[in-house]
Amino acid sequence: MSSFRHNAGFGKRIEYSIIAQMLKEGMDVYVPLVDDNGIDAVVRREDGSFVEVQIKARSKDVNPGDEALFAGIRHERRPNYWFVFYAEGVRRKDNDAEPTPITWVLSSEEFINASYSNKSGKNVGLRTIWFNGRKKGVSYAKKEFDKYIVAKLSDRILKEDPDKSDEAS
Numbered sequence: 485m486s487s488f489r490h491n492a493g494f495g496k497r498i499e500y501s502i503i504a505q506m507l508k509e510g511m512d513v514y515v516p517l518v519d520d521n522g523i524d525a526v527v528r529r530e531d532g533s534f535v536e537v538q539i540k541a542r543s544k545d546v547n548p549g550d551e552a553l554f555a556g557i558r559h560e561r562r563p564n565y566w567f568v569f570y571a572e573g574v575r576r577k578d579n580d581a582e583p584t585p586i587t588w589v590l591s592s593e594e595f596i597n598a599s600y601s602n603k604s605g606k607n608v609g610l611r612t613i614w615f616n617g618r619k620k621g622v623s624y625a626k627k628e629f630d631k632y633i634v635a636k637l638s639d640r641i642l643k644e645d646p647d648k649s650d651e652a653s
Contacts, residue, residue, distance in 0.1 A: 498541035498570050499524055502587075502637070506537075509638040522559070527641055535564045535646060544573030544583060551623045552586070552615035556607040557599070563647050565592040568637065574616045575624045576633075586625055588615060588632040591646035598629065 503525055506513045512528040525537040540554050551573035569588045576584060590598065599613035616623045625633070634640055 494543045495541045499539045502539050502541075502568055502570065506637055506641070509636055509642075511638055511642060529642055533564070535566055535641060536562070537566045537568060537641065539568045539570070541570040542572065546573065548621070549616075549618045549623060551583070552625065553612070554615075555610070555612040556602075557611045557613075559592070559595065559611050561596055562592045566590070566641055566646055567592070567595050569613070569615065571615065573623060575622060577624060580624070583623070586615075587634055587637070588629055589634050589637060589640040590632050591644075593647070594632065598632075 503513055503515060506525065506527065514526040514528070516523055516526065522538045523536045524539040527535050527537060529535065540557070542550070542552060542554065544551065546553075552569070552571035554569055567588075567590045569590070570585060572585050573583045574586055575582070576586060595611070595613065599611040602608050602610050602612055615625060615629050617626050618624070
């Protein structure tokens with residue numbers, strides 16, 4: 485398989501993997517046929533309300549240091565909205581022997597507060613978040629984002645109010 489085909493399909497494969505994980509955790513997940521509003525999945529919560537989920541993924545096959553860089557994201561605060569960020573090539577701690585996949589879940593408000601708006605370049609006005617640092621050639625997850633790392637997506641998506649989550653942080 486060529487590198488291009490791997491890279492081109494990686495995001496979609498992870499998107500379906502995350503959706504499968506949500507289903508395994510007992511979530512009622514609905515997948516839109518068209519992704520033009522930054523919605524990869526809609527989840528019905530136990531109280532009957534719905535939240536929207538945007539999934540972003542980075543493979544280990546990126547430029548060194550960019551393993552958990554998510555750039556050029558168009559976003560303004562949205563109610564009932566979660567981001568799921570997934571990265572493969574990052575160590576959880578800077579002294580871990582090998583990278584393991586990490587998943588961060590942020591509400592719309594948390595994403596705005598943790599990311600920055602690009603002031604120049606081709607992505608001016610778009611948002612960027614960089615979950616990893618680099619030390620001695622090794623990419624590791626920044627500790628400041630540990631509070632967003634989850635083992636179970638349902639712990640945040642089903643149990644927390646995305647519009648109140650940043651106030652508790």
